[in-house]
Amino acid sequence: MPRLNLYQEEFYPSPIQNTWKEFKENHAAVVSLYCVIFFIFIMIFGPFLAPFDPLQQHIDFLLVPPAWDNNGDISHLFGTDGLGRDMLSRILYGCRMTFGISLLLVVVSMLIGVALGAMAGMSKGFRSSMVNHLLDSIMAIPTLLIAIIIIAIVGTGLVNSMWAISLALIPQFIHQTRDIVRQKMKKEYVLAAQLDGAGKVHIFFNSILPNMAEMLVVQVTLALSVAILDISALGFLNLGAQAPSPELGALLSEGLSTAYVTPWNIALPGAAIFFMMMSINLVGDGLRSALRYRLLR
């Protein structure tokens, strides 16, 4: 029988197209998405955009204000710091470092956390409840504190702080995944999949993962903002990235010494952190509601 196609112009959007259709409705989220794309662009192409090396000291241009100030100089758009380093280049490199590292940490801890959480959620009895209660006690402590404790043991440094933060982020992913997997395992469609002869792995990837997207988006958004804040906080406290490196938190703490003379040296890195956090949270929020409404309308 030839396939009867009554409506030639009928078009069936894929799940991603559906989500985008809902996402577009939220204008704040779309603007924030452009903002996030801008940060990702900086993350990848930052070194090509930066006018100077972030560590190069211009002896003739110490503490130059930004270009829009009367005393500013157009060759240093965002001014310079006390050692004559170009702030624009430092912030571009700083965004690249802070954002890139946070993204990497979140992806790694998400993969590990979701895998462990799925295993805990699918198993029953003693093993599962042990994982649960152990992680509950860890989750009572703020991530920054856990990170500081880990750094106190293994020593300061950017790589150590990365380890610390990803270790602190993993329990949240495990906990949330375990909860949602247990909740979905009771649903009848999982029973139906079992009757199709599906194994545990198949059930997780085909029946539970499609329904976990909303939770994952919320959790990744949260984890990304926590990671950015923690990386910069550790940099600010001189526990993470060390002084000459252009990390946004380290930039802030360096700018603090000359805060009264050159307020832009803390205002500009601070604004960069602020925009990063705000855009990530708005995109996360928009994406979450888009994913939810995709399955309601």
Add this chain to the structure above:
Amino acid sequence: MNDLLSVENLTFENCHGKRWQHKEKRFTLGPVNFSIQAGETLAIVGANGSGKSLLAKLLVGLERPDSGSIYLNERKLEQYDNKHRVLNIRMVFQNSNESLNPGITLGSILEEPLKLNTNLDGRARIIKVEETLRLVGLLPEHRFFYRHMLSDGQKQRVALARAIILNPQVIVADEPFAALDPSVRSQTVNLLMELQRELGLGFIFISHNLGIVRHISDKILVMKHGKVVESGKTEVIFHWPKDEYTKRLVHAHQALINGQD
């Protein structure tokens, strides 16, 4: 003629609570005996909590019986021989809304049993899905749809499509018509009978509605507190019920019909 599916002395004991808590209240099912032939319909009736759904779960292999055996085409079904069972005995759930995954399209829901149990490639699977959708009275385009876009009757059709897509020999349905309004219910009943005629399915269904039972079933199994109180041909049971419980059921049904006239 050989029996398609026969059940011999099937029992199941459900202990509530943990092993160290000596609870007196136990639910025992069975022993249950019945057999059906291809194209036959068996109805299981009984009050709530009489073990009807449990029997359905035992048949499809979601629960393990304590003793007794199930024979499909004279071949005994072993507990771990799931492949054979999955291919030949399929279940339709009571709540079709819950039994469809909300996060994926109907196409992927229907493709899942094919992926797991057949060697069809992607193109052949899609063709099979479209064929099955058409068979239950939906459009091939419905494979792009999500659960929330369908009406209750359409969901029931999809649940049915999911059951027949593997060309099974027996379908076990747990109150498939309970949540439907009368017109959609009769549509679904007719669809089922038509499919049964076309595909020669053995059909076991659980229902409260004696009208439908009388209309479509060849045999009846009446259950009470986990025991089979009466079984036999539909017309025999409706005309000459022996057991007290069956008599009351039939009289209540007759009274309902006569009251409407």
